[in-house]
Amino acid sequence: MKQEETKFIIDQLRKDKIIYATEATATVLVCILSFIFAQFYFEDPKKYIISVFVLLIGVGYTLFMGIGNFIRLRKIKKLERELFS
Numbered sequence: 001m002k003q004e005e006t007k008f009i010i011d012q013l014r015k016d017k018i019i020y021a022t023e024a025t026a027t028v029l030v031c032i033l034s035f036i037f038a039q040f041y042f043e044d045p046k047k048y049i050i051s052v053f054v055l056l057i058g059v060g061y062t063l064f065m066g067i068g069n070f071i072r073l074r075k076i077k078k079l080e081r082e083l084f085s
Contacts, residue, residue, distance in 0.1 A: 006083045013072045013079075024065035031058035 031054045038050040 003083060006079050010076055010079050010083070013076050017069045017072050020065045020069055024062050027061045028058045031055070 034054045035051055038047050038054065042050060
């Protein structure tokens with residue numbers, strides 16, 4: 001692989017990490033707002049179901065983003081070692 005291609009791939013992986021982190025932040029914010037909305041506007045059975053569902057979405061997407069970004073970070077480190085060796 002050429003050096004320019006490697007630099008481009010590293011740059012794209014870094015941008016992907018930022019995009020996923022931003023999406024996870026937005027998802028958690030929407031989940032928090034949905035949780036608050038559910039607490040005030042629904043009765044007990046629906047309130048608990050919505051709360052658990054929203055919690056699972058928020059935690060699930062955050063874990064997905066964290067694992068994905070960790071894998072991207074490992075790829076970046078590997079490509080940087082190849083680039084500078």
